[in-house]
Amino acid sequence: MAPPLKDELDIVIPTIRNLDFLEMWRPFFQPYHLIIVQDGDPAKTIKVPEGFDYELYNRNDINKILGPRASCISFKDSACRCFGYMVSKKKYIYTIDDDCFVAKDPTGKDIDALAQHIKNLLCPSTPLFFNTLYDPYAPGADFVRGYPFSLREGVPTAVSHGLWLNIPDYDAPTQLVKPRERNERYVNAVMTIPKGTLFPMCGMNLAFDRDLIGPAMYFGLMGDGQPIGRYDDMWAGWCVKVICDHLGLGVKTGLPYIWHSKASNPFVNLKKEYKGIFWQEDIIPFFQAVVLPKDCDTVQKCYIALSQQVKEKLGKVDPYFTKLADAMVTWIEAWDSLNSSGGTAVANGKPKK
Amino acid sequence: MAPPLKDELDIVIPTIRNLDFLEMWRPFFQPYHLIIVQDGDPAKTIKVPEGFDYELYNRNDINKILGPRASCISFKDSACRCFGYMVSKKKYIYTIDDDCFVAKDPTGKDIDALAQHIKNLLCPSTPLFFNTLYDPYAPGADFVRGYPFSLREGVPTAVSHGLWLNIPDYDAPTQLVKPRERNERYVNAVMTIPKGTLFPMCGMNLAFDRDLIGPAMYFGLMGDGQPIGRYDDMWAGWCVKVICDHLGLGVKTGLPYIWHSKASNPFVNLKKEYKGIFWQEDIIPFFQAVVLPKDCDTVQKCYIALSQQVKEKLGKVDPYFTKLADAMVTWIEAWDSLNSSGGTAVANGKPKK
Numbered sequence: 001m002a003p004p005l006k007d008e009l010d011i012v013i014p015t016i017r018n019l020d021f022l023e024m025w026r027p028f029f030q031p032y033h034l035i036i037v038q039d040g041d042p043a044k045t046i047k048v049p050e051g052f053d054y055e056l057y058n059r060n061d062i063n064k065i066l067g068p069r070a071s072c073i074s075f076k077d078s079a080c081r082c083f084g085y086m087v088s089k090k091k092y093i094y095t096i097d098d099d100c101f102v103a104k105d106p107t108g109k110d111i112d113a114l115a116q117h118i119k120n121l122l123c124p125s126t127p128l129f130f131n132t133l134y135d136p137y138a139p140g141a142d143f144v145r146g147y148p149f150s151l152r153e154g155v156p157t158a159v160s161h162g163l164w165l166n167i168p169d170y171d172a173p174t175q176l177v178k179p180r181e182r183n184e185r186y187v188n189a190v191m192t193i194p195k196g197t198l199f200p201m202c203g204m205n206l207a208f209d210r211d212l213i214g215p216a217m218y219f220g221l222m223g224d225g226q227p228i229g230r231y232d233d234m235w236a237g238w239c240v241k242v243i244c245d246h247l248g249l250g251v252k253t254g255l256p257y258i259w260h261s262k263a264s265n266p267f268v269n270l271k272k273e274y275k276g277i278f279w280q281e282d283i284i285p286f287f288q289a290v291v292l293p294k295d296c297d298t299v300q301k302c303y304i305a306l307s308q309q310v311k312e313k314l315g316k317v318d319p320y321f322t323k324l325a326d327a328m329v330t331w332i333e334a335w336d337s338l339n340s341s342g343g344t345a346v347a348n349g350k351p352k353k
Numbered sequence: 354m355a356p357p358l359k360d361e362l363d364i365v366i367p368t369i370r371n372l373d374f375l376e377m378w379r380p381f382f383q384p385y386h387l388i389i390v391q392d393g394d395p396a397k398t399i400k401v402p403e404g405f406d407y408e409l410y411n412r413n414d415i416n417k418i419l420g421p422r423a424s425c426i427s428f429k430d431s432a433c434r435c436f437g438y439m440v441s442k443k444k445y446i447y448t449i450d451d452d453c454f455v456a457k458d459p460t461g462k463d464i465d466a467l468a469q470h471i472k473n474l475l476c477p478s479t480p481l482f483f484n485t486l487y488d489p490y491a492p493g494a495d496f497v498r499g500y501p502f503s504l505r506e507g508v509p510t511a512v513s514h515g516l517w518l519n520i521p522d523y524d525a526p527t528q529l530v531k532p533r534e535r536n537e538r539y540v541n542a543v544m545t546i547p548k549g550t551l552f553p554m555c556g557m558n559l560a561f562d563r564d565l566i567g568p569a570m571y572f573g574l575m576g577d578g579q580p581i582g583r584y585d586d587m588w589a590g591w592c593v594k595v596i597c598d599h600l601g602l603g604v605k606t607g608l609p610y611i612w613h614s615k616a617s618n619p620f621v622n623l624k625k626e627y628k629g630i631f632w633q634e635d636i637i638p639f640f641q642a643v644v645l646p647k648d649c650d651t652v653q654k655c656y657i658a659l660s661q662q663v664k665e666k667l668g669k670v671d672p673y674f675t676k677l678a679d680a681m682v683t684w685i686e687a688w689d690s691l692n693s694s695g696g697t698a699v700a701n702g703k704p705k706k
Contacts, residue, residue, distance in 0.1 A: 106459070129637065130552035132514065132606050133521060133536065140537060145524040146553030146587040148637045149630065161485065168486060171498040183486065184493060189540040197547035199483035200499030234499040253485050277502065284482065284501045 003031040004118050009092040011114075012084035016040045018047040021098050026051070028102070028112050032094075035084040037062075040076055057083060069337070072330040077223025079232030081203065085210065085217050086335050092121060093214070094207040096258065103165045103259040106186050116256035117160045117207035120190055124154025125250020127195040134189040134254075158213040158249040159240060162205035163187075164260040169202045171230075171277065172270035175263060190254040195245045198287055201237020205258045208240075214339075215299045216243045218331045221324050222272075228320065229272030234280075235324075238287045243302040246292045275318075282317045286310075300332050307332075356384040357471050362445040364467075365437035369393045371400040374451050379404070381455070381465050385447075388437040390415075393429055410436060422690070425683040430576025432585030434556065438563065438570050439688050445474060446567070447560040449611065456518045456612040459539050469609035470513045470560035473543055477507025478603020480548040487542040487607075511566040511602040512593060515558035516540075517613040522555045524583075524630065525623035528616060543607040548598050551640055554590020558611045561593075565602055567692075568652040569593045571684045574677050575625075581673065582625030587633075588677075591640045596655040599645045628671075635670045639663075653685050660685075 011029055013019065014037045022029060026049070034054035038046050042058035062083055063070045073083045078097065085093055094114055103111045123137045128151050136143045136152070143152050168183040193199050208217060216239050219232035244251050290309060296302040311325035364382055366372065367390045375382060379402070387407035391399050395411035415436055416423045426436045431450065438446055447467055456464045476490045481504050489496045489505070496505050521536040546552050561570060569592050572585035597604050643662060649655040664678035 130546055130550050130606075132516060132552060132555070133538075134540060138538075140534065142521070142523060142527055142531065142534065144553050145522050145527075145555070145583065145626075146590070146633070147524075148633050149526075150634050151637075163485060168495070169498050170495060171500075174495055174498075178495065181493065181495065185486075185491075185541060187487060187540060187542040188538060189542060193483055194547050194550035196549045197483050199485060200497050202485070202498070230498065237499070253483075273498075280499070280501050281503050284504075 004115070005092055006031050008090050009094060009114075009118070010035050010084070010088040010090045012037065012081055012088070012093055012095040013098060014039055014078040014081035014084070014095075015046060015098045016044075017098065019049065019098060020047075021101060022049050022052060024101050028114050032114070033090075035088055037080050037084045039078065039080050057087070065338075066334050069330050069334040072218075072221070072327040072334060074219065074222045074226070074232065075224040077226075077229055077232065078203070079219035079222040082217060082219040082236070082331075085214055086338055088210060091209060091211050092118070092207065093210050093217075095203060096206075097204045097260075099260065099262045100164070100204055101259040101261055103257040106188075111256050111258075113162060113205060113256035113258050114207075116190075117162060120160035120252050120255075121157050121207060121209055123157065125157045125192040125252055126151065126154045127192050127245070127250050128155075130194060134191050135252075138190065155248050155250045156209070156212060157252055158209050158244050159201070159251040160207040161199075161201055161251065161253040162207070162256045162258060163254065164202075164204060165257045167260040167263045169204065169260070172266045172273050173277070175266035175269065179263075179266070186257065187254065190252055193241070193251045193253055198238055198241055198284065199251070199253065201233050201240065203233030203236070204260065205256070206233070212249055213240055213244060213299055215332060215335045216240045216303050218303075218328060221320075221327050226320070227318075228275050228279075230269060231273070231276040231280075234276075238283065239303065239306060242287055242290045242292065242306070243299060246296065246302055247299070275320075279317060282314065286313050300336065303332055304329060357468070358445060359384050361443050362447060362467075362471070363388050363437070363441040363443045365390065365434055365441070365446055365448040366451060367392055367431040367434035367437070367448075368399060368451045369397075370451065372402065372451060374454060375402050375405060377454050381467050385467070386443075388441055390433050390437045392431065392433050410440070418691075419687050422683050422687040425571075425574070425680040425687060427572065427575045427579070427585065428577040430579075430582055430585065431556070432572035432575040435570060435572040435589070435684075438567055439691055441563060444562060444564050445471070445560065446563050446570075448556060449559075450557045450613075452613065452615045453517070453557055454612040454614055456610040459541075464609050464611075466515060466558060466609035466611050467560075469543075470515060473513035473605045473608075474510050474560060474562055476510065478510045478545040478605055479504065479507045480545050480598070480603050481508075483547060487544050488605075491543065508601050508603045509562070509565060510605055511562050511597050512554075512604040513560040514552075514554055514604065514606040515560070515609045515611060516607065517555075517557060518610045520613040520616045522553075522557060522613070525619045525626050526630070528619035528622065532616075532619070539610065540607065543605050546594070546604045546606055551591055551594055551637065552604070552606065554586050554593065556586030556589070557613065558609070559586070566593055566597060566652060568685060568688045569596045569656050571656075571681060574673075574680050579673070580671075581628050581632075583622060584626070584629040584633075587629075591636065592656065592659060595640055595643045595645065595659065596652060599649065599655055600652070628673075632670060635667065639666050653689065656685055657682060
């Protein structure tokens with residue numbers, strides 16, 4: 001049987017090393033096309049195991065393709081992965097870190113993470129009312145008593161956020177305080193994050209519908225020359241969530257799990273994160289209060305409107321946010337230069353008539 | 354070892370029959386005091402297994418204790434259970450249906466539902482931001498990267514909503530369409546329902562902090578002489594949630610599971626529910642839009658303010674809601690007549706100075 005969405009999904013992998021980790025994923029990933037975004041020294045050769053269909057971009061390629069607009073793509077930080085989202089021509093993206101391996105479910109069976117993400121993306125989300133039995137579309141489940149019938153159709157799913165067994169995605173202070181903590185709790189659920197609620201989106205094991213939300217999946221300015229790191233996926237997640245809420249799209253979290261093999265160095269992480277740790281105390285109230293203008297009916301329009309608010313409100317917190325707001329605009333220009341310009345207008349997740 | 358909260362928790366059970374189901378719960382419930390609310394014919398004698406410490410109220414008792422205010426307590430409907438909340442003098446309430454038995458966890462061990470509810474109530478909730486690893490206070494879990502540190506203290510938990518294995522809590526139409534569906538999915542998680550999100554609260558397996566939210570746990574006018582049934586717990590849940598959101602209190606759902614043994618008759622249920630099924634299409638937008646005045650700093654004040662909005666806005670949907678709004682006021686009068694009047698002012702879950 002052909003894998004679902006074979007011709008409609010790209011796997012995006014940011015890396016600085018040989019991709020030996022793909023061996024373990026071979027049964028699941030080999031049918032798909034890979035977009036590898038090589039970070040760091042472009043002179044280095046990245047080895048990809050035989051039999052995989054891929055394209056690889058290093059910094060020289062990014063500079064050549066985007067010209068001056070390449071400034072919006074981070075360097076020496078896995079935030080560079082978003083370049084892969086931009087050059088893909090597929091409807092769906094799955095992105096995974098190269099220290100993530102196949103996890104096992106409680107019965108000991110290998111988890112096909114990609115298959116679960118595809119399930120999550122292909123069935124609707126329910127952001128307007130909470131279902132206590134979790135995903136109402138899952139086999140053996142449904143909407144419970146008291147769930148309004150008018151909301152049972154759900155909304156299109158834009159994002160599927162998967163989780164991690166073994167090394168949890170903790171910030172540096174928590175890593176330092178709990179160096180031995182491992183995530184051993186397998187929670188057999190997928191749920192929609194309700195409208196109006198923000199969450200910490202991790203880029204380690206993440207899938208999304210590029211047509212629905214792609215232009216908002218910008219991982220910001222991190223790493224080389226920037227005052228901050230490890231907030232790339234968080235930034236994207238907050239932007240994505242307020243835009244999904246505005247456009248009537250759904251964001252899911254939960255299954256599938258991957259096995260996260262190695263904790264990054266907490267001391268290095270602390271250096272990358274420390275500004276983010278206090279900035280986020282302003283960033284979160286900002287995103288909680290964001291209202292996008294009603295006439296913003298494409299992801300691009302939403303994103304540009306958001307960048308203006310970032311400049312105006314967060315620019316006061318630190319000049320970095322003014323630079324970031326400009327980069328958000330550059331990102332959209334670059335996206336539109338490589339994709340059909342301007343996006344499709346959507347209302348409640350459906351193309352506008 | 355003494356069970357936790359032995360002297361601070363009452364178990365409230367509404368029933369029309371002998372309480373043989375308590376035999377299975379004996380190891381878990383016997384240390385606690387039971388409040389049995391006998392529904393239907395007060396001449397009938399309800400047998401309680403030996404060794405349980407209980408008080409029992411039938412309709413005659415309710416009429417005697419509340420006088421004319423007894424009109425706010427439903428008859429011939431399990432909504433009558435809320436009378437038990439009112440006469441309790443304890444800080445915590447656990448309420449369970451008499452067709453619910455001890456469930457087993459995936460390892461085959463009996464689940465002590467009450468112990469899990471107590472854990473849920475004693476540790477904080479996190480309604481202001483979603484934690485992707487679920488309860489951050491559970492052993493082996495924490496707040497993930499990107500979770501604002503200022504929000505990690507959480508807020509006091511007012512409600513713990515438990516779930517059901519075997520017979521799911523479906524409405525009559527879903528029961529009719531899926532008569533054989535059983536809930537076999539054990540989801541090993543407790544989560545906070547985010548601020549601003551409504552949920553369908555089921556009264557089958559429910560615990561709450563009476564001091565924090567008790568006066569809002571009114572199960573409405575159902576059953577005998579009323580045009581509707583099976584919306585008692587839903588109504589309470591919607592009122593409770595908007596008041597918890599206003600006062601900065603938390604509502605959790607998930608573990609523990611009980612084993613729900615028997616589906617009620619879907620034809621009878623359809624008759625009870627059908628008005629609710631279309632009314633809820635107005636009720637949900639009403640509750641989603643409710644704003645309580647800032648000076649409402651006790652549950653009682655919130656509840657009275659809510660009753661006024663119910664009368665004004667939902668009274669137009671059906672005269673039933675005008676009657677219900679009056680009963681909400683009567684309920685508060687009755688509550689205050691049996692409890693220290695007026696409630697304690699709270700702000701963000703803490704008593705006001």
